[in-house]
Amino acid sequence: MSKNRHPTKKSGSTSIPRARIGALVITLYLVFLLVPIYWLIIMSFKSNSEILSTFTLFPDNFTLKNYSTILTDPSWYMGYVNSFIYVSLNTVISLLVALPAAYAFSRYRFFGDNHLFFWLLTNRMAPPAVFALPFFQLYSSVSLFDTHIAVALAHCLFNVPLAVWILEGFMRGVPREIDETAFIDGYGFTRFFTKIFIPMIAPGIGVTAFFCFMFSWVELLLSRTLTSVDAKPITAIMTRTVSASGLDWGVLAAAGVLTIIPGAIVIYFVRNHIAKGFALGRV
Amino acid sequence: MEKTVNQRAWLLVLPVLVLVAFSSIIPMMTVVNYSFQDSFGENIFFWVGLEWYQELLRSERLWDALGRQLLFSFIILMIEIPLGILVALSMPKKGISASICLVLMSLPLLIPYNVVGTIWQVFGRADIGLLGRTLSDLGISYNYSQNAFDAWVTVIIMDVWHWTSLVALLAYAGLRSIPKPYYQAAMIDQASRWNVFRYIELPKMRGVLMIAILLRFMDSFMIYTEPFVLTGGGPGNATTFLSIDLVKMALGQFDLGPAAAFSLMYFLVILLISYVFYTVMITIDKDEAKQ
Amino acid sequence: MASITLENLAHSYLPDPGGDHDFALKEINHIWEDGRAYALLGPSGCGKTTLLNIISGLLTPTSGRVLFGDKDVTVSSTAERNIAQVFQFPVVYDTMTVRQNLAFPLRNRGMEADYVSERVEQIAQMIGLEADLHKKARGLTSDLKQKISLGRGMVRDDVNAILFDEPLTVIDPHLKWELRTQLKSLHREFGHTMIYVTHDQTEALTFAEKVVVMHEGRVVQIGTPKELFETPAHVFVGYFIGSPGMNFVPVSVTGNKAHINGNTIDLHHDYGNPQGDILLGIRPEFVRLSKSDGLPVQINRVQDVGRHKFINATLFDIEINISANEGFEIESDMIKIEFDPANIGIFRDNWRMNGKAIDQSNGGTV
Numbered sequence: 001m002s003k004n005r006h007p008t009k010k011s012g013s014t015s016i017p018r019a020r021i022g023a024l025v026i027t028l029y030l031v032f033l034l035v036p037i038y039w040l041i042i043m044s045f046k047s048n049s050e051i052l053s054t055f056t057l058f059p060d061n062f063t064l065k066n067y068s069t070i071l072t073d074p075s076w077y078m079g080y081v082n083s084f085i086y087v088s089l090n091t092v093i094s095l096l097v098a099l100p101a102a103y104a105f106s107r108y109r110f111f112g113d114n115h116l117f118f119w120l121l122t123n124r125m126a127p128p129a130v131f132a133l134p135f136f137q138l139y140s141s142v143s144l145f146d147t148h149i150a151v152a153l154a155h156c157l158f159n160v161p162l163a164v165w166i167l168e169g170f171m172r173g174v175p176r177e178i179d180e181t182a183f184i185d186g187y188g189f190t191r192f193f194t195k196i197f198i199p200m201i202a203p204g205i206g207v208t209a210f211f212c213f214m215f216s217w218v219e220l221l222l223s224r225t226l227t228s229v230d231a232k233p234i235t236a237i238m239t240r241t242v243s244a245s246g247l248d249w250g251v252l253a254a255a256g257v258l259t260i261i262p263g264a265i266v267i268y269f270v271r272n273h274i275a276k277g278f279a280l281g282r283v
Numbered sequence: 284m285e286k287t288v289n290q291r292a293w294l295l296v297l298p299v300l301v302l303v304a305f306s307s308i309i310p311m312m313t314v315v316n317y318s319f320q321d322s323f324g325e326n327i328f329f330w331v332g333l334e335w336y337q338e339l340l341r342s343e344r345l346w347d348a349l350g351r352q353l354l355f356s357f358i359i360l361m362i363e364i365p366l367g368i369l370v371a372l373s374m375p376k377k378g379i380s381a382s383i384c385l386v387l388m389s390l391p392l393l394i395p396y397n398v399v400g401t402i403w404q405v406f407g408r409a410d411i412g413l414l415g416r417t418l419s420d421l422g423i424s425y426n427y428s429q430n431a432f433d434a435w436v437t438v439i440i441m442d443v444w445h446w447t448s449l450v451a452l453l454a455y456a457g458l459r460s461i462p463k464p465y466y467q468a469a470m471i472d473q474a475s476r477w478n479v480f481r482y483i484e485l486p487k488m489r490g491v492l493m494i495a496i497l498l499r500f501m502d503s504f505m506i507y508t509e510p511f512v513l514t515g516g517g518p519g520n521a522t523t524f525l526s527i528d529l530v531k532m533a534l535g536q537f538d539l540g541p542a543a544a545f546s547l548m549y550f551l552v553i554l555l556i557s558y559v560f561y562t563v564m565i566t567i568d569k570d571e572a573k574q
Numbered sequence: 575m576a577s578i579t580l581e582n583l584a585h586s587y588l589p590d591p592g593g594d595h596d597f598a599l600k601e602i603n604h605i606w607e608d609g610r611a612y613a614l615l616g617p618s619g620c621g622k623t624t625l626l627n628i629i630s631g632l633l634t635p636t637s638g639r640v641l642f643g644d645k646d647v648t649v650s651s652t653a654e655r656n657i658a659q660v661f662q663f664p665v666v667y668d669t670m671t672v673r674q675n676l677a678f679p680l681r682n683r684g685m686e687a688d689y690v691s692e693r694v695e696q697i698a699q700m701i702g703l704e705a706d707l708h709k710k711a712r713g714l715t716s717d718l719k720q721k722i723s724l725g726r727g728m729v730r731d732d733v734n735a736i737l738f739d740e741p742l743t744v745i746d747p748h749l750k751w752e753l754r755t756q757l758k759s760l761h762r763e764f765g766h767t768m769i770y771v772t773h774d775q776t777e778a779l780t781f782a783e784k785v786v787v788m789h790e791g792r793v794v795q796i797g798t799p800k801e802l803f804e805t806p807a808h809v810f811v812g813y814f815i816g817s818p819g820m821n822f823v824p825v826s827v828t829g830n831k832a833h834i835n836g837n838t839i840d841l842h843h844d845y846g847n848p849q850g851d852i853l854l855g856i857r858p859e860f861v862r863l864s865k866s867d868g869l870p871v872q873i874n875r876v877q878d879v880g881r882h883k884f885i886n887a888t889l890f891d892i893e894i895n896i897s898a899n900e901g902f903e904i905e906s907d908m909i910k911i912e913f914d915p916a917n918i919g920i921f922r923d924n925w926r927m928n929g930k931a932i933d934q935s936n937g938g939t940v
Contacts, residue, residue, distance in 0.1 A: 022373035029370050030387055033444065036406045037390065039413045043405065051411050097298040104295035109286045116296065118561060123307050125557045127505035129526035130546040133533045134310030157306045160299055218395045220508045221526075225534070235395045249411065256398040263393025264386075271385045464661035467632050472679040472726060473653040482667045482678075 037260070044253035051249045066254035079234030080258065082148065083217065086231065089152035091212040094159040095205065102167035103193070107176065117164075124161040131157060132225045139226055148231045151223045155216045162215065163208050170204025207273045210266055217263065234259060317543035335544035345545065347520065348528040349552070355524060356503040359442045363499060364492065366443065367450025372484070374455055385455075388448040400512025403441040407513075427514060431521035434514045438522050441509055446499060453495045457488035490564075497560045504553055525549050576643030576734050578606040578629060578767065583638035585624055591636065599624045600791045601638070606735070609765040611758070613782030615772060617814070621791040622771045623739060629769065630737050631655050642734050658727020659737040663744055664719030666711040672698070673707040676725050683730075697729045700760065717749045724757075728766070735767040742777065754781055775815055787811050803857070804917070809924040812855050818884065818895040820919075821861065825854045827920055830932055835890050837869050842915050843929025853921040858884070858897035860914040863904065868912035876904060887911065 043051055044066050045059040054060065070076040104110070105117055135154050136145070144150040178200070182192040198205065224236040238255045321331045339345045370388075375381040391399070407427050409415040418425040427437040461483065469479045507526035510516065516523035516531070523531075529549060533542035585599040594600060599621040606612060614622045627633040629640060631652035639648045647655050667675050676694045685693075698704040701721045706714065711722060720741055727736050738757075742750045758781060761768055772778050778785050779799040787795045787802065787810070794808040795801075806812040812820030825832040825839070828847055832839040832854050839854065862868075863885065871887040871894065878900075885896040885904065889911065896911065898904070920927045 025369060025373035026375070026384060029366075029373075029447075030384070033387065033391055033448070035413065036402045036444065037394075039406050040402050043411075055411070055416055057413075093302070097302050100295035101299040104292035107286060108289040108292035110288065110290050110292040113292075116300075118558070120299065120303065121561065122554055122557070123303055125501050125505075125553045126307070126550060127507070127526050127529070127546075127553065129505070129507050129529045129533075130314065130550055131307075131310050132530060133539070133542065134313040135306075137313060138310055153302075153306055156302055160303055164299060214393055218393065220395060220397045221530070235397050238397065238401070249405065252401060253405070256394075256401055259395050259398050260390070260393065264390060267386055267389045267393060271382055271389070462663060462665075464663065464665045467630075467652070467659065468661065468665040468723065468726075470632070470652040471630065471657065471659055473682040474678070475682065478682065482669060486667075486669045 040253050040256050043249060044257045046250055048248050048250045063250075066248075066250040067258075069251050070254055070258065076234075076237065076255070079232060079237040082227070082231050083223075083233040083235070086148040086151040086155070086223070086233070087213055087216040089148055090155045090159060090216045091209050093152060094156055094163045094212045095209060097156075098160055098163035098167055098208070099198070099205075100193075102164045102171055103197070105164065105168045106171035107179065120161040120164055122161075124158050124165075126157065128158075128219065128221045132221055135222060136225050145226065146228045146230050146232075150226045151231060151233070152216075154222045154226055155219060157222075159212045159215055163212055166208045166211060167201070167204055170201050170207075174200055203273050207270055210270045213266060214263060217259075314543045314546050317539045318547055319540075321540050331540065335540045336548070339541060339544050339548065344528065345548070348523055348525050351521075351523065352504060352525045355439070355442075355506070356500055358439055359446070359503050360496060360499055362439070362443050363447045363450050364496060367447050367495065368454045368488070368492075370447065370451040371454035371458055372480075374451070376459075385452070388451060390448075391445050392448055394445075396508035397512045399441065399445050400509045403437060403444070403509075404513050407437050429518055431518055434518060434522050438510045438513060441513065442503065442506070445509065446502070450492075450495045450499065453491040454488055457491035458484060461487045493560065493564045497557065497564065500560070501553060501557060504556075576645075576767075577608040578735060579639075579641040580604045580606075580629075581639040581641065583625075583628065583635050583640065585621075585628060585633065585635045585637075597636070598791055599628070599635075602793050604786070604793065604796065606767060606769065609767055610784060611761050611768045611770070611782050613770045613772060613778035613785045614788065615775060615778040615785050615814075616788035617773055620788040622788050624791075625788070626659075626737055626739055626769065626771050629735070630657050630659050656730065656732050656734045657737060658724075658730070658733050658735075659739065660720060660723045660727065660741045662740045664716050664723055666714075666719045666722045668710075668712040670711055671707065672703055672709055672711055672714070672722055675711050675722050676703075676707075676729050679726055679730055693729055693731070697725045700728070700763075701725050701756070716744045717746070717753060720745065720753065728760075728764070733766065735769060738768065738770040738772075740772050741770075742772075742774075750777075757781065775817075779815075787814065789814075805919065805926065806855070807926045809853065809855065809921050812857075812919070812921075816857060818858055818897075820855045820857050821892075821894050822853045822855050822921070823889065823892055823894075825852055825920075827852055827854075830929070832918075832920070834869070839869075839913060839918070840915050841918055841920065841929065842932070843920075844932050845920050845927050845929040848920070848922050848927060850923045853924075854913075855919040855921055855926075856913045857917060858895040860917040861894065861896045862912045862914070863887075863896060863898065863902075863908045864910050864912055865905070865908050866910060868910040870909060871911050873904075873908070 042057070042059055045062050045064070047061060047063050047065065050056075050060060105113065131154070139145045139147075139150040139154070144153075174197070178196070179192065182196050187196065218235075220233075220235045223233045227233065227236065234255065238252060238259075318335055319330060319333070321334075374384050394402070406412045407415045407425075409419045409426065415425060424430075425433050427433045465483050465487075466479065469483060474482070505526055506524055507530065510522045510524060511527055511530075514522045516527045520528075526549075529542060529545050532538050532545060580602055582601055582603060583599070584597055584601045586597045588596050591597055602625070614625065616622050624633065628635045631647070631650060631654075634649055639646055641647065642655060667678060670678065673694055676697055677690045680690045680693060694707070695704070698707055701724060703718065703721055703725060706718060711719065714722070724736070724741075727733060742753060745753060754777065757768070757770075760766075770778070770781050772781075779802075783798065784796060785799060785802055786793055787808075789808065789810040795806065795811045797805075797807075802811055802815045806815065806820065809820075809822060812822065823834060825834045827833070827841070827845050830841040830844045832841055834854075863871075863873075869889055871889045874886045874888060874893075877884040877886070881900055883898045883900060883902060883904070885898060887894050887896060894911065920929065
């Protein structure tokens, strides 16, 4: 038949070169993102003397010594444990208080709701630097200084408003008929909320948890200010060690790589929802 | 969607109120309190009224930092928003390559801020960093810890590296939500690629781009850790942004009064600009709900 | 304007289609005549949107050709084909005014400003949008938006065909009728070839001069609404057209007699001695309840819908629907049904058989 009469052309005669340009842009962008990370990773497999003496794209003497330094020394690895504890605490607290509030904002009008919502958001806009000193004094005065809960509560400052905002966006997408049907069927509010509503917005909760985790994990200023020994996060230990030990670049790089891994793992699970999460549930 | 009026909803909001009040209002009160007082050593305070505010407004320190801050936020928005849109337009639409792109792109967003600083600190060093070494091998003089211009370039590239993916992800989400018939109709109407972007994609991305601008403005305006690790605010005060200056004042010099006054003005500036953004965003939301 | 010829056209969404079942659209040959109004009717997933997208050039078919007039456009882009399409959900350029929307296709083709504005006024008048020209498209109701997308198609005077992909889906019920009527009068006035995809038989039968019925990727019948109703070519058409659909009763046939459970039904045609899966098809409208003559049934329920009564009955384990006029009185001793022999169809393996007409004076009742 006539299939081969014309050279095959997809609709829109310029689409093929355009696709190539797209691939080029995205490749260049990914290279730009990954090269610095690559540099950090290969540095973590070099000894400090190799880093300082030779300049190579691959480690000459591949070594795991930097990692073993971190993973065998409690003053290093307890930093990871501390970080995990306050990050998890913060995620749980943020979700617990944000869920009912987000429901209220998504379903009801009440006195001062808009002002309240904006006031919550202002806390997301508050520079941590403004709060560093008052937090230090506040948590010292209630004897919570250098505890995990202090950091977890301090991070609620920006995570709770964020959680309310994201969850509200997701909850808006659930038709209200669901609520009404459940109430007509005789469900009480608590049972409806936990048995029906929460499972329905499970992806939204997952994304919110991810964002709370992430913003608490990457924050340094408050967590460093509010801790000294017992709850000191890994990020703060890194800075301290760098300035004290005459710059062991290899160990620093290894510690950095180890802080990237948790994020890389969790992001895999939320990859399909992450954009919606960043858009605060409003896509 | 019509919401019903229900004052009992306050009960649901109460836990958030209590928590945020504890971690926001109480510290804020201390700040306000300090800003009107002077202290000499241990807990001895004097009421000084608006003196700190007047002094700050007269001093060049605040204005310089504010100027640097505004310039920085402006530059990174001008780079990150268009670049993010370009990246989003270039991303694969589906399949495994789209997933890989999403994960790789999100990677910088999940790196602790000081590690971001460390990565670029190392990367830019002429002795051990790939970028610094390459530039010096090419005969380009580059030293971010000595030269103010180099420091600015590095801080900006670092921020672009760190946050452009956020803009790209948002824009991508916006693009994904455009139904296929829009593109088909544009093909039938013989719209050029530019017109497709101008009349279909850009309008549909407006909402998410507003969020992107808001988030990027707020966060860049509060930036602290990354430049602090990279340059420590230097050389001189070249990269001393508002937060760095504030921390220097409050925790470094322990000038509680001026630092508190500084804090409040800082916060007010962010609030003011963000309020404008927020109002615009809500209007757009309502606009779209109306359709 | 031109006729549209589909030649041995087939399409599969798979890269390497094997058997028949891999094809979303099975081989089709058809000529859409210039200036006529067609409906493409079938349930969701029957391939009608695939066919439409091939005609509009949004899809390139796996095999076969599409011709506009004499010109092979199989691989031509949508823009080169000069067709217009109205989609299921209104597609308008939100940020433009109605006027800019209508002018957009002309501007993109580099037409002169004078011509564009004159043409836009003209089209706006035709579709009743002249009062809204200055408004932003974003705030309009969906029926007005659909009018805009229709207008964007019609604004080009060289348009070959206007394609509609279930255009009334999001329109309020009371406006559907109005829009459909307007479409019909536009068609009569300007004579564009129109192809209207729908799964709603009422829309199809009222809009089109010819209806193309599709089923599982295959065109099963092309005909006027009357033909589809009276002589469905395929069991599916019988089911799908009419409400309720055609009744089908498994029978065996010899010559002009059909046999079922020892009863004999007279037929108007001679079908020889067909083998295979034989079904007798009859529309509910041509089944009559009676007290004495015909086949024994059991009445299950009666539904009064105003001008008609629908009776559901069981005939040898098979459900039969009967449609009676409102004046028809149903009595408790009506336990038989008769079929109007002129309107009986015999189907072998789902397709209608063409029997040999026999001399009516010898055989059946008149």
